[in-house]
Amino acid sequence: MKRVQFYFLAVLCLQLGLPLTANAHRAWFLPAATVLSGEAPWVTVDGAVSNDIFYTDHAPLRLNELQVLAPDGSAVEAQNPHTGKHRSSFDLQLTQEGTYKIAIASSGLRARWETADGKRGGWPGRGPNATNAPFEKAVPKDAKNLEVSYSSRRIETFITAGQPSTKVFTPTGQGLEMQPITHPNDLFAGEPAKFTFLIDGKPAAGTKVTLIVDGMRYRNSQNAIELTADDKGVVSVTWPEAGRYWLEAEYQDNKAKAPATTRQGGYVATLEVLPL
Amino acid sequence: MKKTLMWIALAMVPAWSPVQADPAPTDGQSYLALTVPNIDVAEYHRPYVAVWLRNQDSGEIHNISVWYQLGRGGPAGKGGDDKGEQWLKDMRQWWRYSGRRLDMPVDGISGATRQPGDYQLALQSTLSTLAPGQYVLNVEAAREVGGREMLKIPFVLPVSKVAVLTAKGESELGEVALHLVP
Numbered sequence: 001m002k003r004v005q006f007y008f009l010a011v012l013c014l015q016l017g018l019p020l021t022a023n024a025h026r027a028w029f030l031p032a033a034t035v036l037s038g039e040a041p042w043v044t045v046d047g048a049v050s051n052d053i054f055y056t057d058h059a060p061l062r063l064n065e066l067q068v069l070a071p072d073g074s075a076v077e078a079q080n081p082h083t084g085k086h087r088s089s090f091d092l093q094l095t096q097e098g099t100y101k102i103a104i105a106s107s108g109l110r111a112r113w114e115t116a117d118g119k120r121g122g123w124p125g126r127g128p129n130a131t132n133a134p135f136e137k138a139v140p141k142d143a144k145n146l147e148v149s150y151s152s153r154r155i156e157t158f159i160t161a162g163q164p165s166t167k168v169f170t171p172t173g174q175g176l177e178m179q180p181i182t183h184p185n186d187l188f189a190g191e192p193a194k195f196t197f198l199i200d201g202k203p204a205a206g207t208k209v210t211l212i213v214d215g216m217r218y219r220n221s222q223n224a225i226e227l228t229a230d231d232k233g234v235v236s237v238t239w240p241e242a243g244r245y246w247l248e249a250e251y252q253d254n255k256a257k258a259p260a261t262t263r264q265g266g267y268v269a270t271l272e273v274l275p276l
Numbered sequence: 277m278k279k280t281l282m283w284i285a286l287a288m289v290p291a292w293s294p295v296q297a298d299p300a301p302t303d304g305q306s307y308l309a310l311t312v313p314n315i316d317v318a319e320y321h322r323p324y325v326a327v328w329l330r331n332q333d334s335g336e337i338h339n340i341s342v343w344y345q346l347g348r349g350g351p352a353g354k355g356g357d358d359k360g361e362q363w364l365k366d367m368r369q370w371w372r373y374s375g376r377r378l379d380m381p382v383d384g385i386s387g388a389t390r391q392p393g394d395y396q397l398a399l400q401s402t403l404s405t406l407a408p409g410q411y412v413l414n415v416e417a418a419r420e421v422g423g424r425e426m427l428k429i430p431f432v433l434p435v436s437k438v439a440v441l442t443a444k445g446e447s448e449l450g451e452v453a454l455h456l457v458p
Contacts, residue, residue, distance in 0.1 A: 038363075162376050186372065
């Protein structure tokens with residue numbers, strides 16, 4: 001990986017409380033169920049960062065920035081949150097009928113440069129002398145090779161009690177987001193599904209999407225499905241089998257707002273596909 | 277869920293008493309015969325069974341019957357519970373096409389789970405109200421700590437002549453026979 005990219009990723013990981021060691025680590029939520037019936041059912045959700053999809057083999061997903069949106073768009077508190085060595089978990093009681101969204105999102109400027117005497121600098125800072133001073137003040141006047149990026153990252157999953165609803169899909173307009181065309185809690189093996197990707201609220205043409213189904217430990221290859229979003233930011237997939245899928249999307253362009261010169265978005269969702 | 281409705285439905289659905297079979301409603305009329313098979317396992321629970329019709333042209337769904345664990349000891353909040361509704365989604369296709377839009381229990385459709393045996397469900401009054409077209413009869417069964425099975429029988433309305441259309445389950449359902457009478 002190019003050094004610059006790695007630096008951005010590293011800072012991003014720190015911001016999210018993710019481990020830094022390698023980009024092979026994958027962050028995810030894993031709900032115990034995504035389609036529920038009955039009166040105000042409970043569901044438990046795990047969150048982790050791992051090498052193998054849905055095996056808790058590395059680090060927990062920190063819940064500091066956890067957001068749970070109820071079907072009416074209001075924020076809901078997670079119950080019984082716990083962060084262990086390899087995973088976090090929490091419970092939700094689905095008191096409203098409809099679709100809930102669980103998300104962790106962050107975004108912001110990242111910069112790196114070299115000073116006149118050849119030292120490397122970065123913002124926001126890291127290490128003991130780190131500074132979160134305003135970006136303009138942090139960058140030295142004589143900085144060389146200044147590179148500024150606007151990065152965003154979002155990790156999501158969806159859970160529905162009773163009849164699916166769509167209010168929680170309303171985009172925030174910040175960073176890379178998925179706007180479902182096919183409802184993400186209405187996915188069945190052998191059927192097609194479509195999702196739109198948006199960057200800062202606009203279609204993210206060319207977004208690279210990877211889908212990996214669970215059960216990696218019991219097969220010899222990743223079995224990844226690779227897709228690219230069309231001009232309208234839309235990807236289509238026909239689910240080859242039932243299971244829980246890890247969806248990762250990545251987008252990059254040079255249409256960032258100043259002072260950034262590049263814009264990067266990362267998005268992850270866990271989707272459950274049921275058998276017919 | 278409407279608790280009062282549930283209480284009324286409990287009082288009205290005769291099949292609530294666990295061993296009672298439906299009375300044969302079949303004299304010269306369309307009906308569905310279905311078998312809940314004997315399954316020899318250490319832990320047996322009666323299956324949830326949903327029977328519904330789908331109009332293949334309009335996609336419209338007509339529920340015939342949904343057997344599930346109704347509340348025990350009266351309505352929820354008055355000593356009883358509706359915990360059985362938690363497993364309705366295991367009849368996955370029924371849940372998708374109809375169940376998730378319903379406020380269970382539904383009068384005339386909801387019923388208690390049945391023990392293994394042969395059952396007959398009256399269809400004549402439902403079929404006589406439906407628009408002409410291509411239909412599929414769906415029978416879906418899901419059993420706690422067991423499996424799930426779904427059978428489909430396509431047919432055409434209006435019925436032109438007496439016919440018996442059958443499908444055979446392999447695990448959770450026995451024979452299903454759709455008896456059609458014009």
